[in-house]
Amino acid sequence: xxxxxxxxxxxxxxxxxxxxxxxxxxxxxxxxxxxxxxxxxxxxxxxxxxxxxxxxxxxxxxxxxxxxxxxxxxxxxxxxxxxxxxxxxxxxxxxxxxxxxxxxxxxxxxxxxxxxxxxxxxxxxxxxxxxxxxxxxxxxxxxxxxxxxxxxxxxxxxxxxxxxxxxxxxxxxxxxxxxxxxxxxxxxxxxxxxxxxxxxxxxxxxxxxxxxxxxxxxxxxxxxxxxxxxxxxxxxxxxxxxxxxxxxxxxxxxxxxxxxxxxxxxxxxxxxxxxxxxxxxxxxxxxxxxxxxxxxxxxxxxxxxxxxxxxxxxxxxxxxxxxxxx
Amino acid sequence: xxxxxxxxxxxxxxxxxxxxxxxxxxxxxxxxxxxxxxxxxxxxxxxxxxxxxxxxxxxxxxxxxxxxxxxxxxxxxxxxxxxxxxxxxxxxxxxxxxxxxxxxxxxxxxxxxxxxxxxxxxxxxxxxxxxxxxxxxxxxxxxxxxxxxxxxxxxxxxxxxxxxxxxxxxxxxxxxxxxxxxxxxxxxxxxxxxxxxxxxxxxxxxxxxxxxxxxxxxxxxxxxxxxxxxxxxxxxxxxxxxxxxxxxxxxxxxxxxxxxxxxx
Numbered sequence: 017x018x019x020x021x022x023x024x025x026x027x028x029x030x031x032x033x034x035x036x037x038x039x040x041x042x043x044x045x046x047x048x049x050x051x052x053x054x055x056x057x058x059x060x061x062x063x064x065x066x067x068x069x070x071x072x073x074x075x076x077x078x079x080x081x082x083x084x085x086x087x088x089x090x091x092x093x094x095x096x097x098x099x100x101x102x103x104x105x106x107x108x109x110x111x112x113x114x115x116x117x118x119x120x121x122x123x124x125x126x127x128x129x130x131x132x133x134x135x136x137x138x139x140x141x142x143x144x145x146x147x148x149x150x151x152x153x154x155x156x157x158x159x160x161x162x163x164x165x166x167x168x169x170x171x172x173x174x175x176x177x178x179x180x181x182x183x184x185x186x187x188x189x190x191x192x193x194x195x196x197x198x199x200x201x202x203x204x205x206x207x208x209x210x211x212x213x214x215x216x217x218x219x220x221x222x223x224x225x226x227x228x229x230x231x232x233x234x235x236x237x238x239x240x241x242x243x244x245x246x247x248x249x250x251x252x253x254x255x256x257x258x259x260x261x262x263x264x265x266x267x268x269x270x271x272x273x274x275x276x277x278x279x280x281x282x283x284x285x286x287x288x289x290x291x292x293x294x295x296x297x298x299x300x301x302x303x304x305x306x307x308x309x310x311x312x313x314x315x316x317x318x319x320x321x322x323x324x325x326x327x328x329x330x331x332x333x334x335x336x337x338x339x340x341x342x
Numbered sequence: 343x344x345x346x347x348x349x350x351x352x353x354x355x356x357x358x359x360x361x362x363x364x365x366x367x368x369x370x371x372x373x374x375x376x377x378x379x380x381x382x383x384x385x386x387x388x389x390x391x392x393x394x395x396x397x398x399x400x401x402x403x404x405x406x407x408x409x410x411x412x413x414x415x416x417x418x419x420x421x422x423x424x425x426x427x428x429x430x431x432x433x434x435x436x437x438x439x440x441x442x443x444x445x446x447x448x449x450x451x452x453x454x455x456x457x458x459x460x461x462x463x464x465x466x467x468x469x470x471x472x473x474x475x476x477x478x479x480x481x482x483x484x485x486x487x488x489x490x491x492x493x494x495x496x497x498x499x500x501x502x503x504x505x506x507x508x509x510x511x512x513x514x515x516x517x518x519x520x521x522x523x524x525x526x527x528x529x530x531x532x533x534x535x536x537x538x539x540x541x542x543x544x545x546x547x548x549x550x551x552x553x554x555x556x557x558x559x560x561x562x563x564x565x566x567x568x569x570x571x572x573x574x575x576x577x578x579x580x581x582x583x584x585x586x587x588x589x590x591x592x593x594x595x596x597x598x599x600x601x602x603x604x605x606x
Contacts, residue, residue, distance in 0.1 A: 089483070114503050118485045121437075121470040125477035130438055130564025133468050147568065152466050154356030157368050157570050165564040202482035203512035206498070210506045223604065247604055259522065270467070279603040289356065296573065300603050302594065317578040318597060320590060330591030338595050339605050 021106040021166040024048070026073070027055040027096065028111025029087055030174070031064075035071055037109045037172055038180040040138065042072035044107065047140045053077055053103075053191075057095055059085035062190070069188040072180040077103075078192045088201040093119055097126050098196050105167050107146065112171040120171045129165040134173050155270055155293025173274060175219035211265070218268070223249025224277045226268055226295070229256055230284015230305065230324055234263045239325070240283065243332045246339070247279070254291050269294040281331075283324040287312025304328070344397035344492065346388040346456045349444060349475065350416055350424075352409040353378035353465040361572035368570060377412055380460025382419075384520050386527040387490060388458055389420035395492065398422050400451065404432060404443050410543055417538035418530035424541070425451060429548040431555045436563035441474035443558060446551045448479065456497065457517040461486055472519040482512040488523040 024045050026037040038054060045052040053075040056065040065078040079095045096119065100108060110120045112134050124131035136158070137149040145162050148170055152159045218224060225240045225247075240251045252275070255267040268275055269291045276297035283304045285291060292315060295301065303316035304324050313319050320327055355374045362369060377385070388399045401416050401424045403409055413424045427447045435443070448457065457479070459472035469485075476483035488507075489500035497516050501508045502523065530538070548558065556562060582597065584590035598604045 114486050114501075117469055118473050118483070121468075121473035122477050122483070124438070124470070124564075125441065125474040128438070128564075130436060131470060132565060133470065151573070152570065153354065153359055153368065154464060154467075156356055156359045156361065156572060158573050159570045160568040161565050162568060163564060164566055203484055203510040203516075205508055205510050207509040208506050209508075211504075279598065279601075296575070300598070300601050301577065302598070314579070315575050315577050317580060318594060319579060319581045320594060321581070321583070322587060322590060326587035327591055327594075330587045331594060334588070334592045334595035335598075335604065338592075338599060 021104045023051045023053060023103065023105045024107045024109065025053050025055055025077070025100070025103065025105040025167075026109040027057070028113070028116055029057075029092075030111050030113055030116075032179070033111035033113065033116075033172075033174055034068070035179040036174070036177045037111060038068075038072040038182075040172060040177040041109055042180055042182070044138060044140070044146075048106070048144075050106070051075070053105075055079075055096070055099060057084050057092055059083075065190045069190060070182050072182045074188050076188065076190045078190055079194075079196050080192065081196070081198060083198045083200075086205075087115060088205070089115070089118060089122070089203075090201045091198040093122055093126070094199040095196050096123055099193065100127065100167055102193075108167045108169045110169065110171045112173040117171055120169050124169045127167070127169075129167060129169060130163050131169040131171075132161055132163075133171045135170050136173070136176060138170065151270065151293055155289040155296070175274070175276070218250050218252050218266075218273050219275055221250035221275070221277055223247040223279045224252050224268070224275055224281070224298075225249055226252045226254065226280060226282040226285055227257070228254040228283070228285030228291075231257075234261075236325070239328045239332075243281070243328055243335075246332050246335050249277070249279070254285055282312055282316070283328060285312050286310045287315065344391055344395050344456065345452070345454045346391060346397065346399045346458060347448060347451065347454045348381065348384045348388050348399070348401045348416075348421070349457065349459045349471060350381045350385065350401045350403045350413070351378040351460075351463045351471075352376070352403060352405045352412045353463050356464050366571040366574070368572060375408075375412060377415055378460055378463040378465070380462060380464070380520065380522060382460075382527040383522055383524050384458040384460050385416055385419050385421065386525045387520055388456070389528075390525065391456075391490075391492065392420070397455075400425065402427065402444060402447050402451065404428070404435075404440050404447075407545065413543055414535075414538050415530070417541040417543075418535045419528060420534070422541065424543045425546065426543055427546045427551070429553075429558075431548050431559050434560045434563065434567075435558050436565045437468055437470040437474055438564045439558045439562040441471050441478060442562070443548075443551070443553060444471065445475055445478035446553060447546065448475075450546075450551060453515070455514040457481075457515070459517070459519045461519045461521045469519070472517060476517040479517065482516045483518075484510055484512060484516060485519045486521055487518050488521045490518065490520075490524065
């Protein structure tokens with residue numbers, strides 16, 4: 017029964033994430049010796065579908081319908097369900113946005129199959145099985161799982177996998193599918209307030225300076241800003257600063273932004289597992305903290321026990337001098 | 343009068359979890375358990391609605407029988423009655439199987455205006471039970487709600503998404519998953535805790551719901567766990583120390599330049 021499934025499908029409503037899915041998808045498709053196809057849903061999106069051709073996908077499946085103009089769960093969900101029932105892929109990759117995760121879980125429920133969200137690694141073992149890894153227990157463990165049903169539905173987080181290296185306009189074709197029955201939305205969207213998103217996303221920064229409860233006032237972040245400027249990096253925050261002190265709306269951590277910069281300098285952060293899980297793939301971690309016993313010290317490459325109010329400005333000065341002279 | 347059911351998970355308190363550093367195995371046996379954080383937000387929201395509009399607040403939990411102690415806390419917060427669906431054959435159920443058990447239990451408990459879940463559980467964080475349950479029950483779903491209001495037969499919710507906040511309305515019955523931002527869960531008073539001991543926890547087994555063994559546990563699960571290991575954390579842990587802050591900073595700056603992670 018499992019053998020009738022073949023091919024990989026990839027879908028994300030996020031235009032960057034779909035390229036990352038296609039990046040990982042092409043690698044898996046060649047290992048699994050199968051075909052990779054991207055799915056595009058929307059209205060007047062033929063150009064968008066054409067652009068995706070060649071990004072490692074042999075086919076771009078397009079459903080272009082006025083009912084898909086805005087993202088509404090039920091019409092999107094019903095389109096994806098029917099595409100899967102028709103094409104029977106062995107693997108369906110979905111981007112791990114909040115919308116994507118809801119789609120994935122409901123799709124799995126409709127198809128009566130398994131779904132593994134937020135996969136950090138996907139491997140094919142020597143028996144040809146797909147092994148998927150994800151973080152559980154608040155960052156305390158990595159679980160490796162296999163599926164017993166197909167299609168195997170997996171969601172992949174942002175900035176985890178490299179974008180497809182293939183260029184637009186490569187070999188491939190757009191396949192338009194029109195015989196799809198779309199369900200009407202069950203909930204009515206009455207208002208949408210866009211959130212201002214920082215121009216450079218923290219996930220893309222090469223250097224990140226993280227501040228936590230060791231900073232007494234929001235204004236004190238200017239010393240972190242200054243260091244970020246010297247290093248061409250970005251400043252990030254921990255969840256208590258966003259949620260308890262309401263200084264910011266976003267944070268670094270398992271439930272917020274997961275980062276993997278070249279350098280993460282973390283100041284005045286104790287290092288609860290929730291935060292640590294969001295930074296564990298950073299190349300070099302520098303921890304600056306008054307408390308030598310803080311858990312964050314256990315997972316740093318460079319440890320400075322001291323007052324961040326003295327160390328950070330001194331570090332900005334030192335780097336300015338050293339980098340300016342080279 | 344509003345009838346609300348909250349799906350409550352007894353989760354492992356991940357902040358107190360330890361691993362064996364040699365084998366990387368988690369020490370799960372004595373790890374403390376508690377109501378999953380976001381489920382507490384769901385409980386608070388439901389009780390708050392009941393206090394305002396009147397009605398009944400019930401919970402459903404699929405867990406081993408030791409969850410009774412944990413459920414007392416929900417009852418102390420203000421829940422009227424809890425249902426514990428517990429059977430050895432449920433062990434190792436994934437979200438496909440667990441959502442099936444929950445859906446069968448909810449159908450037996452009765453009709454609800456609102457079913458609330460946390461956005462995800464703190465231990466497995468898969469965010470699947472709510473959506474899967476809504477599909478199984480065939481009712482509208484609103485995920486990631488951080489504000490709720492009820493008006494007649496309609497519920498309005500503000501959802502926090504990555505790029506926007508969205509206000510949606512749906513006709514009840516609706517299943518809603520809530521985030522931490524929605525409220526601050528109450529700490530029950532001594533009186534409330536005492537009163538909770540008089541409230542009922544109904545325990546159902548698989549047979550009470552007519553659940554066959556092949557649809558639950560490992561046999562009824564679509565995903566199988568191969569291993570669970572603490573992540574490898576190999577860091578250099580080099581302590582940088584100078585006589586003054588300036589000297590420390592200079593040493594650190596040099597080390598970072600040597601690592602090739604700063605400068606162009």
